[in-house]
Amino acid sequence: MRKTLSIVLIACLILALGLAAGCSKKTEQAAPDKGAPEKQATEKLVVGAIGEPHTAMLKMVKSKLAEQGVEMEIKDFTEYSQLNPALNDKQIDANFFQHIPYLEDFNAKTNSKLVWTVKIHTEPMRIYSEKIDNLDKLADGAIVGIPNDPTNSGRALAVLQSAGLIKLKEGAGVTATERDIIENPKKLEIKMADAATLPRVLQDAAICCINTNYALDAGLDPMKAVFVEPGDSPFANVVVVRPEDKDKDSIVKLGKALQSPEIADFLKTNYPAVVLAF
CATH class of the missing domain: 3.40.190.10 (Periplasmic binding protein-like II)
Structure with a gap:
């Protein structure tokens, strides 16, 4: 009886030591490598x-x-x-x-x-043309294309004023409209269109004021524009x-x-x- 009890006790002790070793090994494997750099959160x-x-x-x-x-x-x-x-x-x-x-x-x-x-x-916004290479050649009553959104249409009118083609009411600013035009000696016919379509409008209009990104997307050469917005643009x-x-x-x-x-x-x-x- 004593011999049997001793064998059981020894078996239990071996089993306990095995479990302890297994847990220790798992803990050791789970421990992070302190020398590895921490991954940056994205x-x-x-x-x-x-x-x-x-x-x-x-x-x-x-x-x-x-x-x-x-x-x-x-x-x-x-x-x-x-x-x-x-x-x-x-x-x-x-x-x-x-x-x-x-x-x-x-x-x-x-x-x-x-x-x-x-x-x-x-x-800088530019004036482009497929019909003339100089604004001096712009005919009276010519069609001029400008963007139809308020700030870019006002910007285009300011560019036309800088080019000497029209004169705006003093203080009209970047939100100027056609109602702010007080002088239009060539009686230019201003037509509004979506800014992205203005490169295509060049087929019909004499000149168009076109934003640079749309000009580039359409393959227009900004260096061949007939007028460039002055550098003090806001x-x-x-x-x-x-x-x-x-x-x-x-x-x-x-x-x-x-x-x-x-x-x-x-x-x-x-x-x-x-x-x-x-």
């Missing part, structure tokens, strides 16, 4: 854009942001009017396509509170977000990446005298 950032050079610039900084823990998705849009509503509705986290007057006009008309974070570049292109996200880490990193020397060099190389970095 933050998703969806940015809306439209046309060049905005999309190209975002693609350039995508890998740099990834190194900083920001996974950026670029969402392409086809119309200006879609981007700010998409931002308001939280379909995207930021957008990069517009200038400050356009943003201010949108906020005023929709009771929105979107804010811009950083100025990136300017894209139309800086900016990154826009919802107010609560203005100081968000990923948004700050996006702004810094777009203001980098690499982007400035890219603009200078690919769009000389067409897109000007801040």
